[in-house]
Amino acid sequence: MLFRIIRTVLIAGAITVTGIAQADSVKIGFVTTLTTPAGVIGEDMKNSVMLALDHIGNKMGNLDVELIMEDDGFKPDIGKQKTDKLVKQDDVDFVAGYIWSHVLLASMNSVTGADKFLISANAGPSQIAGKRCHPNFFSTSWQNDQTPMALGEYLNQEGVKSIYIMAPNYAAGKDMAAGVESVFKGEIKGKDLTKWGADAQLDFSAELAKARASGAEALYVFYPGKAGGAFIKQYQQAGLQGKLPLYTAFTVDSIALPKLQAGKLEGVLGSKMAQQWSPDMDNAANKRFVSDYLKQHGRYPSFYGAQSYDAIMLIKSAVEATGGNLKDKDALRKALMAADYDSVRGRYTYGNNHMPIQNFYLREVVEDAEGRWTTKIVKTVYENHQDLHASKCKM
Amino acid sequence: MDWNLLVTQLMNGLQLGLLLFLLASGLTLIFGIMDFINLSHGSFYMIGAYFCGTVVAKSGSFITGVIVGLIGVFAVGALVEWLIARKLYRKDHLDHVLVTFGLILIFDTLVHLLWGASGMAIPLPDVLNGQLSFAGLVLPTYRLLIIVAGLLVAAVLFILVTKTRLGMLVRAGASNRTMVEALGVNIDRLFLVVFALGAAMAGLAGMLIAPITEASIGMGNDIIIVAFVVVIVGGIGSVKGAFYAALIIGLIDTLSRSYLDQLLTLTMPDNYAETAAPALSAMLIYILMAAVLAFRPQGLFPIAGMK
Numbered sequence: 113m114l115f116r117i118i119r120t121v122l123i124a125g126a127i128t129v130t131g132i133a134q135a136d137s138v139k140i141g142f143v144t145t146l147t148t149p150a151g152v153i154g155e156d157m158k159n160s161v162m163l164a165l166d167h168i169g170n171k172m173g174n175l176d177v178e179l180i181m182e183d184d185g186f187k188p189d190i191g192k193q194k195t196d197k198l199v200k201q202d203d204v205d206f207v208a209g210y211i212w213s214h215v216l217l218a219s220m221n222s223v224t225g226a227d228k229f230l231i232s233a234n235a236g237p238s239q240i241a242g243k244r245c246h247p248n249f250f251s252t253s254w255q256n257d258q259t260p261m262a263l264g265e266y267l268n269q270e271g272v273k274s275i276y277i278m279a280p281n282y283a284a285g286k287d288m289a290a291g292v293e294s295v296f297k298g299e300i301k302g303k304d305l306t307k308w309g310a311d312a313q314l315d316f317s318a319e320l321a322k323a324r325a326s327g328a329e330a331l332y333v334f335y336p337g338k339a340g341g342a343f344i345k346q347y348q349q350a351g352l353q354g355k356l357p358l359y360t361a362f363t364v365d366s367i368a369l370p371k372l373q374a375g376k377l378e379g380v381l382g383s384k385m386a387q388q389w390s391p392d393m394d395n396a397a398n399k400r401f402v403s404d405y406l407k408q409h410g411r412y413p414s415f416y417g418a419q420s421y422d423a424i425m426l427i428k429s430a431v432e433a434t435g436g437n438l439k440d441k442d443a444l445r446k447a448l449m450a451a452d453y454d455s456v457r458g459r460y461t462y463g464n465n466h467m468p469i470q471n472f473y474l475r476e477v478v479e480d481a482e483g484r485w486t487t488k489i490v491k492t493v494y495e496n497h498q499d500l501h502a503s504k505c506k507m
Numbered sequence: 508m509d510w511n512l513l514v515t516q517l518m519n520g521l522q523l524g525l526l527l528f529l530l531a532s533g534l535t536l537i538f539g540i541m542d543f544i545n546l547s548h549g550s551f552y553m554i555g556a557y558f559c560g561t562v563v564a565k566s567g568s569f570i571t572g573v574i575v576g577l578i579g580v581f582a583v584g585a586l587v588e589w590l591i592a593r594k595l596y597r598k599d600h601l602d603h604v605l606v607t608f609g610l611i612l613i614f615d616t617l618v619h620l621l622w623g624a625s626g627m628a629i630p631l632p633d634v635l636n637g638q639l640s641f642a643g644l645v646l647p648t649y650r651l652l653i654i655v656a657g658l659l660v661a662a663v664l665f666i667l668v669t670k671t672r673l674g675m676l677v678r679a680g681a682s683n684r685t686m687v688e689a690l691g692v693n694i695d696r697l698f699l700v701v702f703a704l705g706a707a708m709a710g711l712a713g714m715l716i717a718p719i720t721e722a723s724i725g726m727g728n729d730i731i732i733v734a735f736v737v738v739i740v741g742g743i744g745s746v747k748g749a750f751y752a753a754l755i756i757g758l759i760d761t762l763s764r765s766y767l768d769q770l771l772t773l774t775m776p777d778n779y780a781e782t783a784a785p786a787l788s789a790m791l792i793y794i795l796m797a798a799v800l801a802f803r804p805q806g807l808f809p810i811a812g813m814k
Contacts (some may be wrong), residue, residue, distance in 0.1 A: 149723040151624040281785045304768075305785050311729035317519040317650065318764045324645070325512040328543040338626055342720040344627070349719070350645040351638035367625075371721070375628035 137176045138431055138438065140424070141198030143191060143209040143219065144233075146183035147199035149338045152367050153211055153416050154183070160417030163404055171443075172431040175438075180204060184215050186309070191215035195222045205438050206231060208423045211416065213237035213256060213283040218455035226249045227441060229448065233423040234416055236467060237283050238290075242504035244481035245465040248441075250448050252422040252455070253415075254388055255499035256284050257466045260291030260361045262472035262493040263332065267359065269493075274299040276356075278343075280308035288334035288361055294500070296504055301328035314342045319351045333357045335363045336374055340441060341371055350378030360385045364477060366412035369485040381477050381485070388468075389418045389457040390475050390489045396427075398456040412486050422455050452464065461496075464477035465505035468500045511643050516765045517758070522650050524757025525657025529712035529775060530730065531704020531737035531749040539681040539744015539810070541596050541698055544603040547587075547610035548709055548734065549727025555580045555710025556722035557618055560627040569718075571718050577707050584706025588699050596698070615724050617624055626723035635718075653715050660708065661750055668746050675702060681744040681810055736796045742806025751808060756792050763788035 142161055144154035168456055169351065180202050184191035191210070196226060198204050199222055207223045208231040210216040215234040220267050223230040224246045232240075236255040240246070246303055276302060278293065279285035285305060304358065307313040312452060323331055335343045340363040347358060364372075364380055372380050391412045393401045405413040413421075426448060433447035437439060449462050460470035474492040475487040534548050535625045559576035563569055591610070595603055635649045668674035676697055687696050713727065720726070737756055741748025768784035775783070799807065 147624075147628055148725065152626070155624065215685060281782065287783075303781055304764075305781055306764075307785055307789050311732075315523065315716070317522065317647075318761045320518055321512060321515040321519060322765060325509050325515075337720065340724055341626075345721070346647075346719055348640075349631075349636060349649055351645060351647065371625070371628045375630045375721075377628075494561070 123273050130314055131436060135488060137178045138172050138206070138427070138436075139178045139180065139202060139204040140427060141180045141182060141186050141195075141202060141204040141207040141209075143182045143194055143207065143215075144420075145186050145211055146181070149185045150186050150211070151183075153414070156367055156414050156417045157209065157211070157420040159409055160401075160405065160413055160421040161335065161424055163408065164400065164421045165243070165334075166402070168424070168428055169183070172428045173436040173438045175431060184210075184212070184219075186212065186215075188212075188214045188218035192218045195219040199223055199226045199228055204228065206427050208427070209233050209420070210235045211331055213287070216240070217283065220244070220249065221481055223239075223376050228429075229441075229444065231423045231426060231448075233420040235284065236499075238287050238499075239283075239389065240502050241465050241467050242450040242501035245505035245507050247445060247507060250426065250462065250466045252426055252467060253419045253468070254470070255501060256287030257291035257294065257501070258332070258472060258494075258497060258499050259386045259388070259458065260288045260332075261295045261500075262474070262497070263359055263361055263384075264295030266384070266386065266474050266493050267292075267298070267330065267332075272298055272330050274301045274328045275332050275359075276301050276326050277303040278331070278333045278335075279303075279305055280312065280339065281305035284309045285334075291331055291342050291361075294405075298329075301326040309329070310383055310495070312339060314339055316343055316346050317350075319348060320352065320473040323356060324352060326347070328356065330359055332359045332361075334361045337367075339373075340364060341368045344368070344380050344476070345375065346378055348377050351365050352495045353379040358383045362415075363486070364385075365416070366391065366414040367416075369477065370411050373485045381479070384490070385487070386469050386472050386493060388472055389415050389477050390473060390487050392486070392488050393457060395454070395456070395458050397454040398458075401456050412484070418456050422453075422457070425453045425455070463498050463502045465499070465502045466507075467499050467502065469496050471495050472497055512765075514644055515646065516761055518646055518650070519656065520758035522653050522657070522757070522763035523755065523761055524663070524754035525654060526712050527659060527730075527734060527757055528750050528753035529657060529708045529715075530734040531741070531747050531753050532661075533708045534734050535738045535744055535746065535749045536677065536701050536739065537705050538680070538738060540684070540686070540701060541592075541759030543592060543596055543628060544600055544607065545592070546604060546607040546731065548607075548705070549729075550611055550614035551584060551706040551709040552713035552727035552730065553722065553724070554583055554614065555707075555713035556629070556717035556726065557622055557627060559709070559714040560717060560722050561622075561739030563629050564627075565579060569629075569635070572629070573711070573714050576710060581703045581707040582758050584703035584710075585699055587706070588702035592702060593695070593698070594662060601611075611726050611728060614620045615728075618724050622722075624724065627717070628721045629714075629718045631718045649718060656711075656715060660711065661745050664708075664746060673697075673700065678810070717752055733792065736792055739796055740799045740807060742809035745806065745808050745810045748806050748808030748810075752806075756795070759791050759795065760788065763791050 144157045146154040173408035191462045208230045211233040211234045241255040279289045302318045430447035434443040460468045473489045478488045559572040562575045563572035679812035696729040737752045741752030
């Protein structure tokens with residue numbers, strides 16, 4: 113009995129304390145990967161979040177921003193633990209971030225179950241776009257299938273007759289393969305799903321030999337993070353450059369390119385990919401983001417960074433639209449849904465499943481005026497494209 | 508049946524097997540002779556890659572990178588033996604595991620502090636970046652170089668173990684340590700040399716793989732488990748066993764990645780096969796290890812007199 117009284121008093125005390133704290137700050141939890149080799153992606157996201165907070169003077173309306181970064185260690189179980197900690201212990205208002213689809217899938221219920229908002233700055237698994245959609249989930253990236261679909265559409269436009277597919281064996285890898293398959297009209301000559309996770313397969317000799325022997329006209333791969341660099345190297349060493357043109361999704365990015373350039377892997381120049389954003393996009397928000405990032409870090413930001421920057425700006429727009437009243441969840445939700453902010457990719461809208469309806473472009477790897485390797489938009493493949501899973505979402 | 512593809516895949520398997528051998532030969536000697544479980548053997552693999560990468564970036568020469576890297580890793584190996592491992596030989600296996608696991612964390616963090624999290628690409632000279640083709644086969648030159656280097660090291664190691672005094676002591680030490688000690692051999696120095704040599708071979712494997720996958724933190728931790736599988740399948744302490752087991756495992760891994768999905772489509776729908784195949788091929792080598800442990804626990808090529 114005595115214990116129960118003490119506990120009640122303590123809990124009441126805790127509620128009052130957090131209640132006071134909530135009044136003058138917006139608490140944002142950000143979950144990404146900061147350790148393991150995939151930590152380079154998390155670093156890019158962190159840099160971009162810091163830059164966004166810098167640009168807004170660390171204020172949303174008249175509330176200070178309190179940011180808490182957490183490292184998921186590239187593991188779904190750790191990601192969920194860290195998310196639980198952010199929600200229960202830190203009592204944040206928003207949880208953002210998430211590079212990996214399997215980490216997001218494991219962590220989502222912890223956030224939405226506590227009636228907090230979750231802003232995905234990268235992962236967009238089909239499940240969350242479809243059956244598992246939730247009113248408190250918003251994405252500043254894309255649904256996994258969309259980017260490869262745009263690429264598949266481009267392959268159709270180019271008249272490519274057959275392709276070979278390689279992707280890692282996990283939630284997003286399957287989405288990325290399925291995305292191209294759903295759109296591409298030619299023949300799929302073969303498909304390899306390779307081992308993924310902390311001990312991911314990085315030697316693709318067997319798969320590249322199969323791809324060469326398959327007689328496919330082009331090669332499509334999805335290898336995010338360090339696997340991407342390794343893949344490009346082996347692609348070039350295998351002499352497939354020029355023989356089996358390379359098309360990628362989320363493989364060649366501003367994180368990999370400086371390293372590929374240092375390794376003189378010219379095979380990547382001219383390779384094509386689909387994406388919703390590119391550093392060369394011509395709008396005020398993007399110019400400010402890219403030039404300040406270049407100044408601070410000496411290289412271009414990646415799409416991971418762009419989406420993280422947008423996540424902060426989206427939250428800011430919602431906080432300001434509700435006059436800083438973080439308790440009014442319905443008003444916040446409505447404000448988030450409006451996407452009323454200057455995204456670095458230009459304006460976009462949200463579908464019923466809270467995934468962006470946006471343009472997808474074809475990008476090519478080129479050398480910029482100062483000799484740095486970067487990506488440039490070649491053409492628009494999809495205008496205002498919505499993902500296929502939206503119809504399965506009852507919202 | 509595409510014979511060119513099969514030959515290519517056999518070569519790929521051979522290349523993977525030889526890399527595993529470079530790692531496992533040191534591991535099996537250290538395990539067999541000193542009865543020391545070194546989980547941090549993979550750290551030498553990582554350090555080798557980083558040393559080599561740093562020198563290549565400075566000097567522009569891959570060969571210089573490999574030579575300086577080998578000396579560097581040999582020195583690090585000797586230092587680890589002298590400072591840490593030496594005090595642990597007479598302790599329990601659990602102590603070995605705890606200390607060497609701690610070493611992994613220390614080495615990973617040191618690399619993170621010195622070189623950053625982003626990993627390091629190692630550029631190859633143009634000669635090695637090309638491909639060789641004969642009779643319709645196209646193979647990357649660099650992968651052939653790995654095969655040649657691996658076979659060369661295996662041959663040198665074979666001569667060293669079977670024909671020299673050091674090798675005789677190593678073999679004697681692996682069979683019966685107490686007897687070698689009783690005969691008045693400076694066992695401390697023997698252990699130091701074997702440990703450092705094992706480290707240098709692991710470092711060489713790291714240097715050879717890094718231009719393909721790039722040097723990254725924890726790269727050794729991914730492969731060390733497979734190296735232990737090689738040691739167990741081959742027979743603890745047996746260099747010959749490590750050689751054959753490494754080739755068997757390299758071939759099983761490569762060939763299952765190449766053909767298992769086609770094989771499985773014969774018995775199940777395509778979309779099941781393409782998900783099951785990578786999972787199953789990742790499991791195959793452990794199934795092999797389990798089978799060896801069940802039916803021939805001393806390994807396929809055990810050394811005579813090993814308890």
